Amino acid sequence: MRLGEAFRSAVEGLRGSILRSALTALGIIIGVAAVITLIAVGQGAGDDITAEIGRLGANAILVSSRSGIALNTDHAAEIAERVPTVIRTAPVLNAGTSAARWGAQSHDTSVRGVGAGYDIITGTQLVTGRFFGENEVERRSRVAVIGNDVSEELFRGRDPLGQSVSVRGQAFTVIGVLESQGSSFGGGGDNVILIPISTAQRLFTTTRVSTIYAQAESAEVSAMASSHIRRIMDLRFGREDSVNVTSQDQLLDIVRTVTSTLTVMLGAIAGISLLVGGIGIMNIMLVSVKERTREIGIRKAVGAKKRDILAQFLVESILLSLGGGLVGIGFGWLLARFVEVFGLTTAVTPGSVLLAFGFSAAVGLFFGVYPAAQAAKLDPIEALRYQ
Amino acid sequence: MATEPLLRLENIHKTYDMGDVRVHALRGVGFRVEPGEFVAIMGPSGSGKSTLMHIIGCLDRPTAGEYFLEGEDVSQKGDDELAELRNRYLGFVFQEFNLLPSMTALENVALPLTYRGASARERVEIATRALERVGLGDRVRHKPNQLSGGQKQRVAIARSLATEPAVLMADEPTGNLDTTAQGDIMGILCELNESGITIIVVTHDPAVGAHCKRVIRLLDGSIVGDESSRPGVVSPGETR
Numbered sequence: 001m002r003l004g005e006a007f008r009s010a011v012e013g014l015r016g017s018i019l020r021s022a023l024t025a026l027g028i029i030i031g032v033a034a035v036i037t038l039i040a041v042g043q044g045a046g047d048d049i050t051a052e053i054g055r056l057g058a059n060a061i062l063v064s065s066r067s068g069i070a071l072n073t074d075h076a077a078e079i080a081e082r083v084p085t086v087i088r089t090a091p092v093l094n095a096g097t098s099a100a101r102w103g104a105q106s107h108d109t110s111v112r113g114v115g116a117g118y119d120i121i122t123g124t125q126l127v128t129g130r131f132f133g134e135n136e137v138e139r140r141s142r143v144a145v146i147g148n149d150v151s152e153e154l155f156r157g158r159d160p161l162g163q164s165v166s167v168r169g170q171a172f173t174v175i176g177v178l179e180s181q182g183s184s185f186g187g188g189g190d191n192v193i194l195i196p197i198s199t200a201q202r203l204f205t206t207t208r209v210s211t212i213y214a215q216a217e218s219a220e221v222s223a224m225a226s227s228h229i230r231r232i233m234d235l236r237f238g239r240e241d242s243v244n245v246t247s248q249d250q251l252l253d254i255v256r257t258v259t260s261t262l263t264v265m266l267g268a269i270a271g272i273s274l275l276v277g278g279i280g281i282m283n284i285m286l287v288s289v290k291e292r293t294r295e296i297g298i299r300k301a302v303g304a305k306k307r308d309i310l311a312q313f314l315v316e317s318i319l320l321s322l323g324g325g326l327v328g329i330g331f332g333w334l335l336a337r338f339v340e341v342f343g344l345t346t347a348v349t350p351g352s353v354l355l356a357f358g359f360s361a362a363v364g365l366f367f368g369v370y371p372a373a374q375a376a377k378l379d380p381i382e383a384l385r386y387q
Numbered sequence: 388m389a390t391e392p393l394l395r396l397e398n399i400h401k402t403y404d405m406g407d408v409r410v411h412a413l414r415g416v417g418f419r420v421e422p423g424e425f426v427a428i429m430g431p432s433g434s435g436k437s438t439l440m441h442i443i444g445c446l447d448r449p450t451a452g453e454y455f456l457e458g459e460d461v462s463q464k465g466d467d468e469l470a471e472l473r474n475r476y477l478g479f480v481f482q483e484f485n486l487l488p489s490m491t492a493l494e495n496v497a498l499p500l501t502y503r504g505a506s507a508r509e510r511v512e513i514a515t516r517a518l519e520r521v522g523l524g525d526r527v528r529h530k531p532n533q534l535s536g537g538q539k540q541r542v543a544i545a546r547s548l549a550t551e552p553a554v555l556m557a558d559e560p561t562g563n564l565d566t567t568a569q570g571d572i573m574g575i576l577c578e579l580n581e582s583g584i585t586i587i588v589v590t591h592d593p594a595v596g597a598h599c600k601r602v603i604r605l606l607d608g609s610i611v612g613d614e615s616s617r618p619g620v621v622s623p624g625e626t627r
Contacts, residue, residue: 005501012489012490015489016489294485295487297485298485298486298487298498299498299502300470301444301446301473301479301485302473302474302479302498302499302502302546302550303470303471303473303474303475303499303502303503303550304470304502305466305467305470305471305502306466306467306470307467308502380446381441381446381447384481384485
């Protein structure tokens, strides 16, 4: 019997019990939809973080202290001065969350003190106004560049430039508004207020800085610059491994590793449901073989060989799982769209679609083989006698 | 032995192991069937006639002995080879009709043809002709549950004819039918035999046996009688 015949009789068999076929396929539909959605979420998260890091600006290097080491602005200056491959540095103080007030409006936001040049190193763009410069940092000016969220929450559409925002009882003049970075992981994003590092240190009564941002001349010298910075800092503090130096490349690598692990894990969890769906197929196929014992007997009596019966039932289970897979891909795509409503980025890639489709076909094949083999090896006389 | 007969059974034995007990279903059965014969295999239940039919029909293998079909020894063939032999040489008509309920009469009749790789057009052509031959040319699109018992059995006969078999095997073909339909079906079988088709009927019903030109009687797995009702018909397996 040709494959077309096996296909036809398989469709016939499935049509014979539409509800049962649909319910069986549902197991695969849910499994595939779960695989598609969860991989999309994982991939989306990865894309998000990668974009975030990419926004840091090319050639950015992050220097942070290990325990027992206190970095300050002098260290930033020293790196800029002594490392020839570093163009500029900017110290950063993450000063936690404080309330920013304007008139009757109040909004909790993270306060960061940053040095001049921070905007260049990080590739920060402004919607309006300007970033503060060397002078304002030196003079401990009370100026602020505010994030998009802060601007919206406090000014609600009014022009924030020149307005006076109060943080911890001090008044800051708004001189710029950051471009929105979209909702994303970490980094503060849009809910941030940037003030000169010197002003921040006085406001929070500290001489420390959290991180020093450095910009290498080019991506090629970034690794060299990193080790140079590490050497200088180790010398300065008189110990090995005094600081963590991370270049943007390394950061990207780490994030890629983490998110791909996350994606694989999510996919694997979803894959389990696909496996359960496959067991459902095997179960229903076994029932179907039992029920249609007489049909198998008749087919054998009129000349069906083992492989004819095998093909018929195998095609049936593969059709079930492939059909379920196709519908599942559609559902998964919709579900991914739906998840985006909650602010998560998702990415349905052709790879994940292909994976889900191939996997569901394989599930149908794998779980169909045993029932089909059972059918194929039935004795025609016994099968004809079956009531 | 000038020419090889259509069927030749030599000292066929069949034993079943039922746990501790060995059941001898056939004890040394041998006979020949020539082309064009109309043979009834008769006997009470338990006489081994079903077993014999299964062996002649290539659905089962004998435990011992030889069975030649068209000169070919088929007694020790594998499952798939037997399937091919059934498709090529044999047509079956069963007591319970054994039609596939989801298929139309035409599809049921065409089923054996799908297993010999006939094209769709060929199948429809042959199946239609076979249905016309049993007088069901107007019922091709009907499903079995839309047909009467007699009509179902005629579809089954058409199915067995579709492959132009060397032998048509009928197992109690009238067992599930009313008297009128019984006469109908036997009439068709007789007609088919007249047109040259070899038919072997397995039955316990003397009325069915009366239609046949030759009757082989089985009892306890052995042949106890083999008689031709019409003079002139050669019965090479004649034991008397």
